[in-house]
Amino acid sequence: MDKILIALNLIIDFVEAYDNIDEMGITDMLYNSGFEEYEIGQALTYLDFGNFTEVNGVRYFSPSEKDKFSEGAMQYIQKLQLSGAVDLMVIEEVIDRCMDSDNKVDVEMVKQTLLMTLIEKRRFYMDINKNIDELLN
Incomplete structure (x- = not known):
């Protein structure tokens, strides 16, 4: 689990550092960082590439969100959305949690x-999934 957390941290930093973010680019970055195929696969299961309808627009921030978030933070959130790495529900949850700060x-x-x-x-x-398995068995 420790290596998966390290991989997730690298992925999150990767989103900030590069303009074009896709699953192949992330996979290559993790492989070049010394992760094994299994570890890369496990880390990618935390993301949502290809698991939802692609969004072609950008998210608009409310006035209170614009006051709360730095310009860089809003740009990072936009990159997350446009990359398709995480679904919109996760992005909204992140925004909601940050608004409580x-x-x-x-x-x-x-x-x-x-x-x-x-x-x-x-x-x-x-x-x-564990609860469903227990109910079925």
Whole structure:
């Protein structure tokens, strides 16, 4: 699990650093960073490439969101959306959680919140699958 968390952190940083973000680019970056195929596959299961309808527009921020988020944080959120790496529900949850902060939200806070949200989402789905398996067996 530790290597998966490291891989997720690298992916989250990768989104910020590069203009064109796709599953192949992320896979290549992780492979070149020394991750094995299994670890890369596990890390990619936290993301949602190709699992939902692609969005061609951008998200508009409300006046209160514009006051709360730095320009860089809003740009990072837009890149997340346009890359298709995470679904819109995750993006909205990240925004909602960041809005609860007492401080101005920067890119690092968005990235940390995204990481926690992805991990919680994965655990939630794993718990549901476990409960379904228990009911069926």
